[in-house]
Amino acid sequence: MLPWSSPLAGRIEHSTVHSELLRDNPLGDPHERPVYVYLPPGYDESGRNYPTVYVIQGYTGHVGMWFNRVPFRRPYPELADEVFAAGDTPAAIVVFVDAWTAYGGSQFLDSPATGRYHSYLCEEVVPWVDTHYRTLADRAHRAITGKSSGGYGAMITPMLRPDLFSALATHAGDALFDxxxxxxxxxxxxxxxxxxxxxxxxxxxxxxxxxxxxxxxxxxxxxxxxxxxxxxxxxxxxxxxxxxxxxxxxxxxxxxxxAWDPVRMAAEPRYAEALRSLSAIWIDAGRSDEYYLDLGATAFHRALTDAGVPDDRVHFELFDGRHGAIEYRYPLALTWLCHRIAAT
Incomplete structure:
Protein backbone atom coordinates (compact mmCIF):
# COMPACT_ATOMS: atom_id res chain seq x y z
CA MET A 1 0.00 0.00 0.00
CA LEU A 2 1.60 3.24 -1.16
CA PRO A 3 2.22 6.01 1.40
CA TRP A 4 1.42 8.58 -1.28
CA SER A 5 -1.40 9.14 -3.73
CA SER A 6 -1.92 6.86 -6.70
CA PRO A 7 -3.42 7.77 -10.11
CA LEU A 8 -7.21 7.73 -10.36
CA ALA A 9 -9.13 5.93 -13.07
CA GLY A 10 -11.65 8.78 -12.94
CA ARG A 11 -10.89 12.38 -12.06
CA ILE A 12 -11.81 15.01 -9.49
CA GLU A 13 -12.69 18.61 -10.31
CA HIS A 14 -12.23 21.28 -7.66
CA SER A 15 -14.76 24.10 -7.94
CA THR A 16 -16.43 26.80 -5.87
CA VAL A 17 -20.10 27.42 -5.18
CA HIS A 18 -20.94 31.07 -4.55
CA SER A 19 -23.74 30.79 -2.02
CA GLU A 20 -26.28 33.55 -1.58
CA LEU A 21 -27.90 31.57 1.24
CA LEU A 22 -24.68 31.57 3.26
CA ARG A 23 -23.82 35.19 2.50
CA ASP A 24 -23.83 37.28 5.71
CA ASN A 25 -24.27 34.19 7.88
CA PRO A 26 -24.27 34.79 11.67
CA LEU A 27 -20.69 33.55 12.18
CA GLY A 28 -19.18 35.43 9.27
CA ASP A 29 -18.06 32.17 7.69
CA PRO A 30 -17.19 32.18 3.97
CA HIS A 31 -20.14 32.11 1.59
CA GLU A 32 -17.90 30.87 -1.22
CA ARG A 33 -17.53 27.14 -0.61
CA PRO A 34 -15.35 24.49 -2.23
CA VAL A 35 -17.07 21.54 -3.85
CA TYR A 36 -15.16 18.55 -5.21
CA VAL A 37 -16.79 16.49 -7.95
CA TYR A 38 -15.54 13.03 -8.81
CA LEU A 39 -16.24 11.99 -12.40
CA PRO A 40 -16.07 8.23 -13.02
CA PRO A 41 -14.01 6.53 -15.73
CA GLY A 42 -15.54 7.09 -19.15
CA TYR A 43 -17.45 10.24 -18.19
CA ASP A 44 -15.81 12.42 -20.85
CA GLU A 45 -16.22 9.86 -23.62
CA SER A 46 -19.69 8.53 -22.93
CA GLY A 47 -21.92 11.56 -23.36
CA ARG A 48 -24.52 9.93 -21.10
CA ASN A 49 -26.00 11.14 -17.84
CA TYR A 50 -25.10 9.67 -14.43
CA PRO A 51 -26.67 9.19 -11.00
CA THR A 52 -25.17 11.27 -8.21
CA VAL A 53 -24.01 10.47 -4.68
CA TYR A 54 -23.51 13.39 -2.29
CA VAL A 55 -20.92 12.85 0.44
CA ILE A 56 -21.04 14.90 3.64
CA GLN A 57 -18.60 14.90 6.55
CA GLY A 58 -18.50 14.41 10.27
CA TYR A 59 -18.02 17.12 12.86
CA THR A 60 -14.87 19.24 12.22
CA GLY A 61 -14.75 17.93 8.65
CA HIS A 62 -14.07 20.07 5.59
CA VAL A 63 -13.61 18.87 2.03
CA GLY A 64 -9.83 19.25 1.94
CA MET A 65 -9.60 16.59 4.64
CA TRP A 66 -10.85 13.90 2.27
CA PHE A 67 -7.31 13.70 0.93
CA ASN A 68 -5.64 13.24 4.32
CA ARG A 69 -3.56 10.09 4.29
CA VAL A 70 -2.66 8.02 7.34
CA PRO A 71 -0.27 5.06 7.47
CA PHE A 72 -1.52 1.82 5.90
CA ARG A 73 -4.84 3.37 4.82
CA ARG A 74 -6.16 5.06 1.71
CA PRO A 75 -8.37 8.16 1.61
CA TYR A 76 -11.98 7.85 0.52
CA PRO A 77 -11.62 9.45 -2.95
CA GLU A 78 -9.19 6.67 -3.88
CA LEU A 79 -11.44 4.00 -2.36
CA ALA A 80 -14.41 5.38 -4.28
CA ASP A 81 -12.39 5.47 -7.50
CA GLU A 82 -11.47 1.82 -6.99
CA VAL A 83 -15.18 0.96 -6.79
CA PHE A 84 -15.79 2.34 -10.27
CA ALA A 85 -12.46 1.32 -11.81
CA ALA A 86 -13.31 -2.33 -11.25
CA GLY A 87 -16.18 -1.95 -13.71
CA ASP A 88 -18.79 -4.04 -11.89
CA THR A 89 -20.50 -1.13 -10.08
CA PRO A 90 -22.78 1.25 -12.01
CA ALA A 91 -20.88 4.47 -12.54
CA ALA A 92 -21.90 7.59 -10.62
CA ILE A 93 -20.81 11.16 -10.03
CA VAL A 94 -19.66 11.65 -6.43
CA VAL A 95 -19.98 15.13 -4.92
CA PHE A 96 -18.00 16.12 -1.81
CA VAL A 97 -19.82 18.94 -0.02
CA ASP A 98 -18.42 21.44 2.50
CA ALA A 99 -20.55 22.61 5.44
CA TRP A 100 -17.85 23.83 7.81
CA THR A 101 -18.60 26.56 10.37
CA ALA A 102 -16.55 28.46 12.95
CA TYR A 103 -18.01 26.06 15.51
CA GLY A 104 -16.67 23.07 13.56
CA GLY A 105 -19.84 21.99 11.78
CA SER A 106 -23.46 22.72 10.99
CA GLN A 107 -25.20 19.33 11.35
CA PHE A 108 -26.44 20.18 7.83
CA LEU A 109 -29.38 22.09 9.32
CA ASP A 110 -30.70 25.62 8.92
CA SER A 111 -30.06 27.52 12.15
CA PRO A 112 -30.23 31.22 13.05
CA ALA A 113 -27.04 30.71 15.06
CA THR A 114 -24.91 29.32 12.21
CA GLY A 115 -26.57 29.73 8.81
CA ARG A 116 -28.76 27.98 6.26
CA TYR A 117 -26.67 24.89 5.58
CA HIS A 118 -29.55 22.53 4.83
CA SER A 119 -30.93 24.99 2.28
CA TYR A 120 -27.43 25.55 0.92
CA LEU A 121 -27.05 21.83 0.21
CA CYS A 122 -30.51 21.34 -1.24
CA GLU A 123 -31.20 24.65 -2.98
CA GLU A 124 -27.74 25.61 -4.20
CA VAL A 125 -25.32 22.69 -4.34
CA VAL A 126 -27.70 20.17 -5.93
CA PRO A 127 -28.88 22.56 -8.69
CA TRP A 128 -25.28 23.69 -9.27
CA VAL A 129 -24.14 20.10 -9.81
CA ASP A 130 -27.08 19.34 -12.10
CA THR A 131 -26.27 22.46 -14.14
CA HIS A 132 -22.54 21.85 -14.48
CA TYR A 133 -22.49 18.07 -14.98
CA ARG A 134 -24.40 15.42 -16.89
CA THR A 135 -26.54 14.10 -14.07
CA LEU A 136 -29.77 12.17 -13.97
CA ALA A 137 -31.42 15.12 -12.30
CA ASP A 138 -34.21 13.48 -10.32
CA ARG A 139 -34.62 11.97 -6.87
CA ALA A 140 -34.60 8.39 -8.13
CA HIS A 141 -30.95 8.76 -9.14
CA ARG A 142 -29.68 10.86 -6.23
CA ALA A 143 -28.27 9.55 -2.91
CA ILE A 144 -26.55 11.06 0.13
CA THR A 145 -24.03 9.44 2.46
CA GLY A 146 -21.94 10.38 5.47
CA LYS A 147 -20.34 9.33 8.74
CA SER A 148 -20.98 10.60 12.29
CA SER A 149 -22.44 14.11 11.94
CA GLY A 150 -22.37 13.43 8.21
CA GLY A 151 -24.32 10.26 8.88
CA TYR A 152 -26.78 12.39 10.81
CA GLY A 153 -27.12 14.73 7.85
CA ALA A 154 -27.60 11.75 5.56
CA MET A 155 -30.49 10.54 7.72
CA ILE A 156 -32.36 13.80 8.11
CA THR A 157 -31.85 15.33 4.66
CA PRO A 158 -34.03 12.79 2.76
CA MET A 159 -36.63 13.07 5.50
CA LEU A 160 -36.76 16.82 5.01
CA ARG A 161 -36.37 16.72 1.21
CA PRO A 162 -37.64 13.41 -0.19
CA ASP A 163 -38.25 15.27 -3.44
CA LEU A 164 -34.47 15.49 -3.91
CA PHE A 165 -33.05 12.25 -2.48
CA SER A 166 -34.26 8.67 -2.77
CA ALA A 167 -31.41 6.86 -1.02
CA LEU A 168 -29.04 7.28 1.91
CA ALA A 169 -26.18 5.67 3.77
CA THR A 170 -25.37 6.52 7.37
CA HIS A 171 -22.21 5.30 9.07
CA ALA A 172 -22.40 5.75 12.86
CA GLY A 173 -24.68 8.74 12.42
CA ASP A 174 -25.84 10.74 15.44
CA ALA A 175 -29.12 9.18 16.57
CA LEU A 176 -30.95 8.19 19.74
CA PHE A 177 -30.04 11.49 21.36
CA ASP A 178 -31.16 10.33 24.82
CA ALA A 259 -37.14 17.18 17.89
CA TRP A 260 -34.10 16.72 15.63
CA ASP A 261 -33.35 13.13 16.68
CA PRO A 262 -33.68 10.91 13.56
CA VAL A 263 -35.20 8.14 15.67
CA ARG A 264 -37.97 10.41 16.91
CA MET A 265 -38.38 12.10 13.55
CA ALA A 266 -39.01 8.71 11.93
CA ALA A 267 -42.05 8.25 14.17
CA GLU A 268 -43.70 11.42 12.87
CA PRO A 269 -46.19 10.78 10.05
CA ARG A 270 -44.68 13.23 7.56
CA TYR A 271 -41.16 11.86 8.02
CA ALA A 272 -42.33 8.25 8.11
CA GLU A 273 -43.99 8.84 4.75
CA ALA A 274 -40.75 10.30 3.39
CA LEU A 275 -38.77 7.28 4.61
CA ARG A 276 -41.24 4.85 3.03
CA SER A 277 -40.70 6.62 -0.28
CA LEU A 278 -36.95 5.94 -0.29
CA SER A 279 -35.54 3.15 -2.41
CA ALA A 280 -32.44 2.37 -0.35
CA ILE A 281 -31.26 2.96 3.23
CA TRP A 282 -27.87 1.72 4.47
CA ILE A 283 -27.22 1.82 8.23
CA ASP A 284 -24.07 0.62 9.95
CA ALA A 285 -21.90 1.29 13.01
CA GLY A 286 -19.12 -0.28 15.02
CA ARG A 287 -20.23 -2.44 17.93
CA SER A 288 -17.81 -0.61 20.25
CA ASP A 289 -18.63 2.95 19.14
CA GLU A 290 -17.53 5.27 21.95
CA TYR A 291 -20.60 7.45 21.54
CA TYR A 292 -23.06 4.54 21.58
CA LEU A 293 -23.98 5.21 17.97
CA ASP A 294 -24.27 1.48 17.40
CA LEU A 295 -27.29 1.73 19.69
CA GLY A 296 -28.46 4.75 17.73
CA ALA A 297 -28.12 2.77 14.49
CA THR A 298 -30.13 -0.07 16.00
CA ALA A 299 -32.84 2.34 17.18
CA PHE A 300 -33.03 4.04 13.77
CA HIS A 301 -33.31 0.67 12.05
CA ARG A 302 -36.11 -0.27 14.41
CA ALA A 303 -37.81 3.07 13.76
CA LEU A 304 -37.75 2.35 10.02
CA THR A 305 -39.50 -0.96 10.62
CA ASP A 306 -42.10 0.77 12.79
CA ALA A 307 -42.57 3.38 10.06
CA GLY A 308 -43.35 0.66 7.53
CA VAL A 309 -40.19 0.82 5.42
CA PRO A 310 -39.88 -2.52 3.57
CA ASP A 311 -37.01 -4.69 4.80
CA ASP A 312 -35.70 -5.26 1.27
CA ARG A 313 -34.86 -1.56 0.98
CA VAL A 314 -32.72 -1.52 4.12
CA HIS A 315 -29.22 -2.76 4.86
CA PHE A 316 -28.44 -2.81 8.59
CA GLU A 317 -25.14 -4.02 10.00
CA LEU A 318 -23.13 -3.77 13.21
CA PHE A 319 -19.47 -4.58 12.64
CA ASP A 320 -16.45 -5.00 14.89
CA GLY A 321 -15.03 -1.53 15.36
CA ARG A 322 -15.17 1.80 17.14
CA HIS A 323 -16.13 5.27 15.91
CA GLY A 324 -12.92 6.08 14.07
CA ALA A 325 -10.95 4.37 11.30
CA ILE A 326 -14.05 3.03 9.54
CA GLU A 327 -13.47 4.63 6.15
CA TYR A 328 -13.22 1.14 4.65
CA ARG A 329 -17.00 0.91 5.17
CA TYR A 330 -17.72 3.83 2.85
CA PRO A 331 -17.05 2.06 -0.48
CA LEU A 332 -19.24 -0.85 0.63
CA ALA A 333 -22.17 1.50 1.04
CA LEU A 334 -21.27 3.41 -2.13
CA THR A 335 -21.39 0.20 -4.16
CA TRP A 336 -24.72 -0.80 -2.62
CA LEU A 337 -26.24 2.63 -3.26
CA CYS A 338 -25.03 2.83 -6.86
CA HIS A 339 -26.71 -0.45 -7.74
CA ARG A 340 -29.99 0.99 -6.42
CA ILE A 341 -29.89 4.44 -8.00
CA ALA A 342 -28.44 3.35 -11.33
CA ALA A 343 -30.13 4.28 -14.57
CA THR A 344 -32.70 1.72 -15.67
Missing part, protein backbone atom coordinates in the same frame (compact mmCIF):
# COMPACT_ATOMS: atom_id res chain seq x y z
CA UNK A 179 -28.25 7.88 24.77
CA UNK A 180 -25.46 9.47 22.70
CA UNK A 181 -25.29 13.03 24.07
CA UNK A 182 -26.25 13.31 27.80
CA UNK A 183 -23.35 11.19 29.17
CA UNK A 184 -21.02 14.10 28.27
CA UNK A 185 -23.03 16.86 29.92
CA UNK A 186 -21.89 16.47 33.58
CA UNK A 187 -18.26 16.22 32.50
CA UNK A 188 -18.57 19.37 30.38
CA UNK A 189 -20.28 21.22 33.24
CA UNK A 190 -17.27 20.44 35.42
CA UNK A 191 -14.82 21.60 32.75
CA UNK A 192 -16.73 24.86 32.33
CA UNK A 193 -16.82 25.38 36.09
CA UNK A 194 -13.15 24.65 36.70
CA UNK A 195 -11.63 26.30 33.62
CA UNK A 196 -14.04 29.10 32.68
CA UNK A 197 -16.07 29.94 35.76
CA UNK A 198 -19.08 28.16 34.31
CA UNK A 199 -19.33 30.67 31.46
CA UNK A 200 -19.38 29.41 27.86
CA UNK A 201 -18.79 32.97 26.66
CA UNK A 202 -15.46 32.97 28.49
CA UNK A 203 -14.50 29.77 26.69
CA UNK A 204 -15.53 31.13 23.28
CA UNK A 205 -13.57 34.34 23.85
CA UNK A 206 -10.49 32.44 24.98
CA UNK A 207 -10.81 29.88 22.19
CA UNK A 208 -11.05 32.61 19.57
CA UNK A 209 -7.78 34.19 20.69
CA UNK A 210 -5.48 31.16 20.33
CA UNK A 211 -4.90 28.01 18.33
CA UNK A 212 -7.58 25.37 18.69
CA UNK A 213 -6.29 22.37 20.59
CA UNK A 214 -3.81 24.20 22.81
CA UNK A 215 -6.04 23.26 25.75
CA UNK A 216 -7.17 19.67 26.23
CA UNK A 217 -10.82 20.66 26.63
CA UNK A 218 -11.12 22.62 23.37
CA UNK A 219 -12.68 19.95 21.18
CA UNK A 220 -15.13 18.74 23.82
CA UNK A 221 -16.41 22.23 24.56
CA UNK A 222 -16.63 23.50 20.98
CA UNK A 223 -18.28 20.29 19.78
CA UNK A 224 -21.25 20.42 22.13
CA UNK A 225 -21.60 24.15 21.52
CA UNK A 226 -21.64 23.47 17.78
CA UNK A 227 -24.41 20.91 18.24
CA UNK A 228 -26.35 23.36 20.40
CA UNK A 229 -25.96 26.04 17.75
CA UNK A 230 -27.55 23.66 15.24
CA UNK A 231 -30.31 22.16 17.41
CA UNK A 232 -31.15 25.01 19.79
CA UNK A 233 -29.94 28.21 18.16
CA UNK A 234 -32.19 31.20 18.80
CA UNK A 235 -33.53 33.79 16.38
CA UNK A 236 -31.25 36.48 17.84
CA UNK A 237 -28.20 34.31 17.09
CA UNK A 238 -27.66 33.19 20.67
CA UNK A 239 -27.32 29.53 21.61
CA UNK A 240 -29.24 27.73 24.36
CA UNK A 241 -27.42 24.88 26.08
CA UNK A 242 -29.28 21.63 26.87
CA UNK A 243 -27.70 21.32 30.35
CA UNK A 244 -27.21 23.57 33.37
CA UNK A 245 -24.21 24.15 35.63
CA UNK A 246 -24.78 20.80 37.35
CA UNK A 247 -24.88 18.88 34.06
CA UNK A 248 -28.62 18.25 34.42
CA UNK A 249 -30.88 18.56 31.39
CA UNK A 250 -32.73 21.81 30.76
CA UNK A 251 -36.09 20.32 29.71
CA UNK A 252 -37.28 23.03 27.34
CA UNK A 253 -33.95 23.14 25.50
CA UNK A 254 -33.50 19.38 25.50
CA UNK A 255 -36.94 19.06 23.89
CA UNK A 256 -35.64 21.16 20.98
CA UNK A 257 -32.73 18.75 20.56
CA UNK A 258 -35.00 15.72 20.67
Missing amino acids: VCYPPDFPRLARILRDEYGGDYRAFLTDHGQRLHGTRDSDLDLIEIYGYAAAYSGNEDGTVSLPFDDTGALVPEVWARWL
